[in-house]
Amino acid sequence: MHDTHTIDGHAVAAEHGHAGHGHAKHAPVPHHVFIRVWVALLVLTAVTVAASVGFPGRVGIGVAMVVTPIKAALILMWFMHLKYEKPVFKFMFLSAMVVLAIVMGLTFFDYSFLGEGDYGRSI
Amino acid sequence: MSAVSKPVAAPAAHHEHRDDEGSKTGMWLFLFTEVLLFGGLFIIYAVYRHRFGAEFHEAAHELNKVMGVTNTFVLLTSSLTMVLSVGALHRNQVAASLRWLWATFGLACCFLVIKFFEWSAKHHHGIWPGGEHLHSLPSGEGLFFNLYFMMTGLHGIHVVIGMAVMAVVAARISSGRITADRFGALEYTGLYWHLVDLVWIFLLPLFYLTN
Amino acid sequence: MSGTNTGPAYTGSYLQDYGSRRGLMAWLTTTDHKRIGIMYMVVMFSFFAIAVLLGLLLRLELMNPGLQFVTARVYNSVFTLHGVIMIFLFIVPGIPAVMGNFIPPLHLGADDVSFPKLNLASWYIYMVGALMALTSLFVGGGVPDTGWTFYAPYALRSNTNVSLAVLAAFVLGFSSILTGMNFITTIHRLRAPGMSFFRMPLFCWGLYATAWIQVIATPVVGITLLLVVMERSLGIGFFDPARGGDPILYQHLFWIYSHPVVYVMILPAMGVVSEILPTFSGRTIFGYRAIALSSMAIALVGYVVWAHHMFTTGISDTARWIFSLLTFLVAIPTGIKVFNWMATLYKGSIRIEVPLLYALGFVFLFSIGGLTGLVNGALATDIHVHDTAFIVGHFHYTMFGGAGIGFFAALHYWWPKVWGRSYNKKRALWAWGLIMVGFNTLYFPMLVLGIMGMPRRYADYLPQFHTPHLISTIGSWIIFTGMALMFFNLIRAIRHGEKAPDNPWGGTTLEWQTTSPPPQLNFATPPVVTTGPYDHTALRAAAAAAREARP
Numbered sequence: 001m002h003d004t005h006t007i008d009g010h011a012v013a014a015e016h017g018h019a020g021h022g023h024a025k026h027a028p029v030p031h032h033v034f035i036r037v038w039v040a041l042l043v044l045t046a047v048t049v050a051a052s053v054g055f056p057g058r059v060g061i062g063v064a065m066v067v068t069p070i071k072a073a074l075i076l077m078w079f080m081h082l083k084y085e086k087p088v089f090k091f092m093f094l095s096a097m098v099v100l101a102i103v104m105g106l107t108f109f110d111y112s113f114l115g116e117g118d119y120g121r122s123i
Numbered sequence: 124m125s126a127v128s129k130p131v132a133a134p135a136a137h138h139e140h141r142d143d144e145g146s147k148t149g150m151w152l153f154l155f156t157e158v159l160l161f162g163g164l165f166i167i168y169a170v171y172r173h174r175f176g177a178e179f180h181e182a183a184h185e186l187n188k189v190m191g192v193t194n195t196f197v198l199l200t201s202s203l204t205m206v207l208s209v210g211a212l213h214r215n216q217v218a219a220s221l222r223w224l225w226a227t228f229g230l231a232c233c234f235l236v237i238k239f240f241e242w243s244a245k246h247h248h249g250i251w252p253g254g255e256h257l258h259s260l261p262s263g264e265g266l267f268f269n270l271y272f273m274m275t276g277l278h279g280i281h282v283v284i285g286m287a288v289m290a291v292v293a294a295r296i297s298s299g300r301i302t303a304d305r306f307g308a309l310e311y312t313g314l315y316w317h318l319v320d321l322v323w324i325f326l327l328p329l330f331y332l333t334n
Numbered sequence: 335m336s337g338t339n340t341g342p343a344y345t346g347s348y349l350q351d352y353g354s355r356r357g358l359m360a361w362l363t364t365t366d367h368k369r370i371g372i373m374y375m376v377v378m379f380s381f382f383a384i385a386v387l388l389g390l391l392l393r394l395e396l397m398n399p400g401l402q403f404v405t406a407r408v409y410n411s412v413f414t415l416h417g418v419i420m421i422f423l424f425i426v427p428g429i430p431a432v433m434g435n436f437i438p439p440l441h442l443g444a445d446d447v448s449f450p451k452l453n454l455a456s457w458y459i460y461m462v463g464a465l466m467a468l469t470s471l472f473v474g475g476g477v478p479d480t481g482w483t484f485y486a487p488y489a490l491r492s493n494t495n496v497s498l499a500v501l502a503a504f505v506l507g508f509s510s511i512l513t514g515m516n517f518i519t520t521i522h523r524l525r526a527p528g529m530s531f532f533r534m535p536l537f538c539w540g541l542y543a544t545a546w547i548q549v550i551a552t553p554v555v556g557i558t559l560l561l562v563v564m565e566r567s568l569g570i571g572f573f574d575p576a577r578g579g580d581p582i583l584y585q586h587l588f589w590i591y592s593h594p595v596v597y598v599m600i601l602p603a604m605g606v607v608s609e610i611l612p613t614f615s616g617r618t619i620f621g622y623r624a625i626a627l628s629s630m631a632i633a634l635v636g637y638v639v640w641a642h643h644m645f646t647t648g649i650s651d652t653a654r655w656i657f658s659l660l661t662f663l664v665a666i667p668t669g670i671k672v673f674n675w676m677a678t679l680y681k682g683s684i685r686i687e688v689p690l691l692y693a694l695g696f697v698f699l700f701s702i703g704g705l706t707g708l709v710n711g712a713l714a715t716d717i718h719v720h721d722t723a724f725i726v727g728h729f730h731y732t733m734f735g736g737a738g739i740g741f742f743a744a745l746h747y748w749w750p751k752v753w754g755r756s757y758n759k760k761r762a763l764w765a766w767g768l769i770m771v772g773f774n775t776l777y778f779p780m781l782v783l784g785i786m787g788m789p790r791r792y793a794d795y796l797p798q799f800h801t802p803h804l805i806s807t808i809g810s811w812i813i814f815t816g817m818a819l820m821f822f823n824l825i826r827a828i829r830h831g832e833k834a835p836d837n838p839w840g841g842t843t844l845e846w847q848t849t850s851p852p853p854q855l856n857f858a859t860p861p862v863v864t865t866g867p868y869d870h871t872a873l874r875a876a877a878a879a880a881r882e883a884r885p
Contacts, residue, residue, distance in 0.1 A: 163553065261578075
């Protein structure tokens with residue numbers, strides 16, 4: 001199968017737009033899948049809230065930090081259709097998140113290693 | 124392989140070609156910028172939480188957990204109605220699609236109303252950006268509330284923008300400009316809306332479940 | 335003829351108006367990437383001229399010790415405005431907005447970018463931001479005196495138009511983001527049949543890496559600048575020490591964008607060099623894949639070095655050595671490029687033309703800039719040179735000697751394609767010579783001054799710094815003359831130059847397969863690609879055949 005582009009480069013509009021890349025490519029996802037995802041999201045939210053109320057402090061925070069990314073993944077993969085998209089979309093999204101994570105992490109090389117008082121900064 | 128022979132007269136204005144995957148790529152790239160925009164604020168939150176952990180904890184008592192959690196359920200449900208709207212249009216069920224879209228709009232309204240009550244209550248207690256009371260609090264608590272207003276405020280602006288876009292899209296579905304064959308606009312509105320939801324589900328534990 | 339299109343949009347010139355709109359309106363409502371590139375060029379170089387004059391004023395004041403022309407406060411505003419215009423209005427939009435708009439669709443064999451209307455919107459947004467920045471000159475407290483970096487806490491308190499300038503930068507950031515989105519999508523979606531990613535010209539690779547930085551990094555400075563406005567107007571204080579805030583956090587967030595943005599500035603220029611060298615060496619580029627991937631590597635590593643701008647601010651020792659180490663890493667992909675460029679020239683069939691001279695000038699000047707970067711990246715030496723004239727020299731060698739000269743190279747390489755006219759070669763050579771001499775005369779003394787201890791952003795100085803300052807100012811006049819001659823030459827060519835052939839340089843990439851200037855929709859016959867971008871075999875065969883044919 002050829003590359004993603006039509007043969008005479010400057011597209012024959014209808015062919016190019018529709019055949020490989022219109023919405024006909026993906027059949028609609030059944031409703032019940034989304035309902036289930038929604039229920040899962042509500043349940044996970046309840047779990048997070050219960051943990052923070054029942055076990056305030058480290059445990060509550062820990063649960064939130066684990067569960068929230070799972071909720072995010074559910075929204076991304078199903079509601080935002082990322083599960084059904086080409087790998088390049090997943091890769092792009094992951095790259096953006098990785099950059100954010102790295103940047104946040106590197107910032108903490110400053111803040112985690114400072115002394116006390118006034119941010120412990122000394123020139 | 125021979126090229127297809129296709130002498131074409133010059134198009135009148137600009138040559139339009141449809142590329143749904145390209146449009147979707149563009150939309151996702153835009154979403155990345157939103158992630159990084161909020162990301163900057165999350166970095167600030169992380170730094171100050173690290174520094175003022177106890178005071179963040181203390182200040183969080185002031186926030187109304189019930190309202191926060193309710194709003195979370197509201198937004199999660201609105202994400203559902205949004206995705207059902209897209210699915211309906213995909214199946215050429217225009218009326219159903221519009222109903223789900225307006226349901227999303229309604230839930231978004233609901234979110235803003237609850238937010239309004241939350242913020243009014245804060246204002247009533249003198250907890251307001253640039254306010255005297257805020258200034259008199261210990262630094263960490265002041266920073267917590269400033270972050271709260273900044274992040275939920277920026278998020279709220281995005282909710283309002285989302286609602287405006289939904290209204291426009293609904294009008295275009297009604298007028299037949301967005302159809303089952305060509306519903307990118309609705310789909311990308313959905314992606315935007317889900318991102319708004321995504322940001323909120325991170326805001327919930329950071330602000331409302333911190334104590 | 336199979337696949338050939340007819341009509342003026344395919345066979346005329348994009349400079350002509352064929353539709354219902356004519357003249358200025360045809361340009362202001364265009365969605366043609368080539369016209370948009372020209373529109374960016376006109377406004378950007380106008381702003382560049384203003385910023386150059388501001389630079390000359392700075393050098394004039396620094397020529398002799400004492401304050402002769404401006405007060406210290408005005409001096410601060412002058413260098414702030416010089417920096418704001420040069421960075422936000424000129425070099426960041428830079429090559430991507432001008433040649434990045436004009437050439438890549440041609441390189442890819444496409445008839446435009448993925449989102450032509452968004453492209454026009456980007457231009458208008460740029461204009462709004464530019465006008466906002468210039469308005470800050472005339473209203474209220476006047477031009478900010480904070481430096482282009484707007485550091486907290488001074489930027490939060492200065493009586494000047496910080497908010498307006500900062501919002502202008504925010505708006506300009508939007509334009510940058512939209513351009514980035516457009517380019518990424520275009521490169522993914524509109525490559526001609528047969529053009530895989532690794533058959534794409536290296537200019538496009540450079541722009542691709544650049545576009546990713548534009549999309550990912552710009553929002554961070556966007557939110558940071560917004561917070562400055564929030565703090566000034568609503569008292570929401572994240573960086574105010576009086577409220578427990580950390581001003582250094584502002585610097586972190588600012589440089590998280592502003593370091594990657596220097597790669598936005600340089601990657602397209604490196605892409606230009608990668609185009610020029612194969613053409614004037616008559617052979618393919620050495621190490622295509624390495625150069626392509628090194629662009630992506632630079633973009634990635636560029637995100638993790640930002641705190642090298644902050645070594646003396648009081649960040650933790652751990653942060654210092656980690657960022658120093660990471661900073662050295664970024665030199666590696668850059669080095670790969672330079673070595674591959676040299677290998678391309680080696681044993682090539684070299685033709686000395688103006689674009690090649692600018693490309694070589696780039697390599698020379700950027701290398702100096704890069705080497706001085708090592709001095710800055712090493713902790714022990716940075717302590718001495720930070721906030722001195724050495725830094726000013728460093729970034730001018732990289733940004734001006736690199737990105738700026740690269741821009742001039744691009745102009746000289748593609749001018750015949752853009753206008754269908756050739757410029758005067760002799761004048762161009764003179765201009766180049768003056769620019770090269772002027773550049774080093776202007777900036778090398780700064781490196782010396784910095785090591786001697788001359789601080790940056792100071793309007794006055796002690797007598798021992800006089801001689802290098804004097805030399806530097808003379809250099810500013812030389813380079814100004816060179817640039818004036820260069821622009822005069824280029825602009826004159828538009829109307830009065832000889833008609834240029836489709837392929838004046840013997841280039842192998844797709845823009846040379848269409849007319850000079852190209853038609854509105856770029857190609858009469860849509861290209862199909864069967865080789866890499868720098869394959870000279872066809873050209874060599876044609877040249878051999880021509881030699882055979884001669885009696």
